[in-house]
Amino acid sequence: MAIGNMRLFPKLLLSCTILLLQTEIVDAFKPCQLPLVGRNHFQKATPSLYAQLETSSQSQSIQGVDLKHLKPVILCPAQFGTQSDYEDLRKTLQERGFNLYPAPLARFDWLKIVPSTLTKEFFTASLRPSKTLGFFYSALDRAFEQVDKDYGPDVEVSVLGHSIGGWVARSYIAEVLGEEKARRRVRSLVTLGTPHNPPPKDSIVSAVDQTRGLLTYINENFPNGFPLDASAVTCVAGKGTVTPKAPMDVITNFGEKLWDETQRRSKLLEEIVALASYFPLSGKAFETEGDGLIPVDIAVLAECRSVIIDNCNHAAFVPTPGKSLRLPETYEWYGTESAVDQWIQYL
Template sequence: MVLHSSWSICLTRPLILLSCTLFLLRCDLADAFPSCRLPVVGRSRPIAQRPALSLFSQVDTTSMIQGAEGLDVKNLKPVVLCPAQFGTQRDYEDLQKTLLKRGFNLYPAPLSRLDWLKIVPSTLTKEFFTASLRPSKTLGFFYSALDRAFEQVEKDYGVDVEVAVLGHSIGGWVARSYIAEVLGEEKAKKRIRSLVTLGTPHNPPPKDSIVSAVDQTRGLLSYINENFPNGFPLDASAVTCVAGKGTVTPRGLMDVISKVGEKLWDEKQRRSKLLEEIVALASYFPLSGKAFETEGDGLIPVEVAVLAECRSVIIENCNHAAFVPTPGKSLRLPETYEWYGTESAVDQWIQFL
């Protein structure tokens, strides 16, 4: 089944490009595709040995969601996580451990790869083609996963505990929608302590840009911004938008192709600056209307990731994610590719949870 171009461009283009980058960056494909018999060139970071998850794997929410075995959770502050597109709980295990050391108990929404396919029927509707999709109908699978995460929090802490919500990438605006549509104003202000978004594309391209006519979320983001501006029903002071400056695109095309040999591969960093620039150019342009001389986390420009009336935290040398989803285990990027979940980055936004 082929998805309509607007939705697929918005949500899968950057992942496809980044996946290509990872292939060229010599990632260990055997971790994602155990049946592959490609020679292992090297591994960027140690990965625990466990059976690879398939696209259809069932998620064990009981064992994975608590993340604080042997500790009294009452001494930890609960945080519900809205993952990035195609993200699962296992993709955030390192972040879960990092937050645990800092006194927070992370509850990722228990999504499997298969769950994400539930968005496909929405691409075949009139609302999709008229860019009038509504979150409550389109994101029901995500809402259900968040319901389960909140239920686990209540089981561990009781129904009156205050909860922080953390949204990564599109999970940030899904969180805004869930808080408003599912929890509602009264419950949200009583139960939600804070909302922190990491590299979330909150803003559409400027109206005078050549890409503004294409609503890449087919109405979802427009609806959220019009009805739930600046994190409503939460006070703007309770919302923090974190943006990264991991990749600044060149001034022009000649700068992209200049010194290709030097930028193609950095053996020490285990990265390719050239390919990172190409990925950023391809992602920044449809999101902001600008390609060159644009700062962002490699996928999301800074100006797109912040809300005008909310607190902003801009982190230098911070990229979008430490993983790229596959039908099996996610591909891991090198440790030199720092992201929002790197400990030094976490320390810059954790105070706002």
């Protein structure tokens, strides 16, 4: 859920903390509690904000389905995302004729990025994707190998990138596949809530490269999805959270915004998360449209196709060291069926 290297861990911790506090704060006003019964497990209460996701490994074999009738799609997950986090999306795509192959990343694979934060390149904002994101590249290699095993080495694939997985996909396609293979093997690239753009140059946060050079390198060397044609790239952005016009508007109607029992959500805390995320990404916190983490303007590339989805949020899950926590079904995201139907034609 966090974006890039410097903002990698702080933003994730901020978002997760607020979302987890949402459970604790809201339950403090309700008769039922959500007691902790283990290091990574929560006892289920009714009603509860979250339902835990299963973490069993996903099998790429599909019983009773002829793979010839399903088009392969390789998924670059969001930061700390795992295969099981996208199980519902896999089923949704399968029903629509696609076979999803998430890059087989483990939650703690992301710790392999830590050594890069101790280098000269980190402090001079000159990190390179191939060195910093090698663990992600290796996982994508394995996903391609599985596709080749199931379909043969010449089949075309679509690449789907969620959150920062979108710009990891861009760098992998360019650096690992290369121009000739990319144009031959990759049919399309679709990104979901990916922070493609740096803050505007006239913003007060533009001086700090929060990805420590990664995104700058990608945009300078692989603009608009190069080596793919821009027409093969689709950027999907969500408008699930519009921040208030002014600071005092945050606490307007405080009681109503604190908790909506019907939606099982807190608009107040969703706005706080959005304010904290939109500002470092765009230099603007208030009166900004986005998916709750990524502003719309940051998620689209100028020369590529854009799909803007109303009432669409960043993710349906919050990663934890154990099992991911599922957000309420009312918290629609890019993988919700109604949202999928707005971008699936571009796979």
